[in-house]
Amino acid sequence: MSDKSSLMDFTVLTIFPGIFNSFLEYGIIRRAILNKKINVLPLNIREFATDKHSATDDRPYGGGPGMVMKPEPLSLAIKKAKEIAPLSKTILLTPQGKTFNQDLARSFSNLDGLILICSRYEGPDERICYNYIDEEISIGDYVLTGGEIAAMIIIDAVTRLIPGTLGAEDSAEKDSFTNNLLDHANYTRPRSFEGEEVPEVLLSGNHLNIFKWRLEDSLIRTFLKRPDLLEQRLYNREEVEILKKWCKELDRIIQTQSIHSSFTLSCNK
Ligand code: 21W
Numbered sequence: 025m026s027d028k029s030s031l032m033d034f035t036v037l038t039i040f041p042g043i044f045n046s047f048l049e050y051g052i053i054r055r056a057i058l059n060k061k062i063n064v065l066p067l068n069i070r071e072f073a074t075d076k077h078s079a080t081d082d083r084p085y086g087g088g089p090g091m092v093m094k095p096e097p098l099s100l101a102i103k104k105a106k107e108i109a110p111l112s113k114t115i116l117l118t119p120q121g122k123t124f125n126q127d128l129a130r131s132f133s134n135l136d137g138l139i140l141i142c143s144r145y146e147g148p149d150e151r152i153c154y155n156y157i158d159e160e161i162s163i164g165d166y167v168l169t170g171g172e173i174a175a176m177i178i179i180d181a182v183t184r185l186i187p188g189t190l191g192a193e194d195s196a197e198k199d200s201f202t203n204n205l206l207d208h209a210n211y212t213r214p215r216s217f218e219g220e221e222v223p224e225v226l227l228s229g230n231h232l233n234i235f236k237w238r239l240e241d242s243l244i245r246t247f248l249k250r251p252d253l254l255e256q257r258l259y260n261r262e263e264v265e266i267l268k269k270w271c272k273e274l275d276r277i278i279q280t281q282s283i284h285s286s287f288t289l290s291c292n293k
Contacts, residue, residue, distance in 0.1 A: 030061065030186065030187065030188075031060055031061065031062065031063060032061070032062045032063070032133075032135070032136065032137055032138075032182070032183075032186060033062075033063045033065070033108070033109035033112055033136065033137030033138070034062060034063065034064045034065070034137065034138050034140060034175075034179050034182075035065050035067060035105040035108060035109050035112060035137065035138070035139045035140070036064065036065065036066040036067065036139075036140045036142065036172075036175050036179075037066075037067050037069050037098070037101045037102065037105060037139065037140070037141045037142060038066055038067075038068065038069060038142040038144075038170075038171075038172055038175070039068065039069050039070055039080050039142075039144055040142075040144075040170070040172060041066035041067070041068045043172045043173075043176075044064065044066045044172070044175075044176065047176050047179075047180075048064055052183065052184055052189055052190065053179070053180065053183055055189070056183050056186065056189045059188065059189075061183070061186050061188055061189050062179075062183050062186065062189075064179060065108065065109075067101055067104065067105060069093075069097050069098060069101045070097070071101075072096075072097040072098075072100035072101040072104065073094075073096075073097045074096050074097065074100070079094060080093060080094055080097050080098075080144075081093055081094060081144070081145050082094050084146065090145055090146040091145040091146060092145060092146050092147070092148070092149055093143060093144065093145055093146075093147060093148040093149060093152075094149065095148065095149040095151050095152050098141070098148055098149075098152050098156075099152065099156060102114060102139065102141070102152075102156045105139045106139065109136070109137040109139065111135075111136035111137055112135070112136060112137030112138055112139045113132075113135055113137070113138055113139070113158045113159065114138075114139040114141070114156060114157055114158045114159075115138055115139065115140050115141065115157070115158065115159050115160070115161050115178075116141045116143065116148070116152075116153065116157045116159075116160045116161070117140060117141060117142055117143060117160075117161055117162070117163075117171030117174040117175055117178075118143055118147055118160050118161070118162060118171070119162050119165075119167060119168075120160060120162065121159070121160035121161040121162040122159070122160065122161055122162065123161075123162050123163070123164060123165070124161050124162065124163045124164075124174075124177070124178060124181075125201075126181070126199075126201040126202065128161070129178070129181040129182050129185055130185055132178070132182045133182045133185035133186055138178070138179075138182070140171075140175040140178060140179070141157070141171065142170055142171030142172045142174070142175050143170060143171045144169075144170040144171075161174070161178070162174070163177050163178075184196060201253075203257065204246075204253045204254070204256050204257040205242045205243065205246050205253065205257070206242060206245045206246045206249060206250060206253070207242065207245075208237075208238040208239075208241040208242045208245070209241055209245070211223070211226060215227070223237065225237045236262075239262065239263065239266065240266050243263065243266055243267065244270075
């Protein structure tokens, strides 16, 4: 059952197209390409250079360190990319962009294609941004040497959200961040490893109890590791019950604790 309309085009503009080779040869990305779910085409910006040295960069007007990406090769490369994949959205990867996250990945996964422009040096001549760019995206607040890894991250995160790219039992719906909960812990054989046992409930075969244990584990882990996520979500009755149970449990611990500390204080008097 091939669905041609769902093929997503990623056209990548870069001066280092070779960086993408191994990325495209493995795992889910490789399978998505083989199954015609995605198309990834790196274009070498240098091939669109207009001067005799095929220069893609030049010195900044106003002086200063670093080089700027020349506008002419980039504009020609973008025009070519739009010819190849006319319905694509054009994205400039830049530290100044909006921070990429799972919500953006989800909205990108519904598009016909993305043209991903990888900057190098100090980035492109600003005039490229005026008429050629739909959106500027960053992958986080740290400094890279160029946009290629950012492009791979976006291709990776978006591809696995395209229906049919993950294995049958592997579903993107239960992912962390899809519902603002971290994954529960996972265990496999052996039952005993370096003196640590697999939680008993997971061996019980009781699927309701296993489901409840995993939900509770997800909530605990999110509370401990990413409490910011818990504030962004809505809770169903079952989750509220789990949270109330902790409140009671913590309350009990606190009560006992305060008795001990007042005891300590009175001893020190
Ligand atoms: C890094 C380009 C630093 C320009 C002030 C003036 C794409 C990226 C990139 C890069 C500079 C992304 C400076 C997160 C990233 C990317 C290359 C500025 C120094 N400061 N997401 N000049 N982080 N980075 N150069 O770096 O192309 S998405």
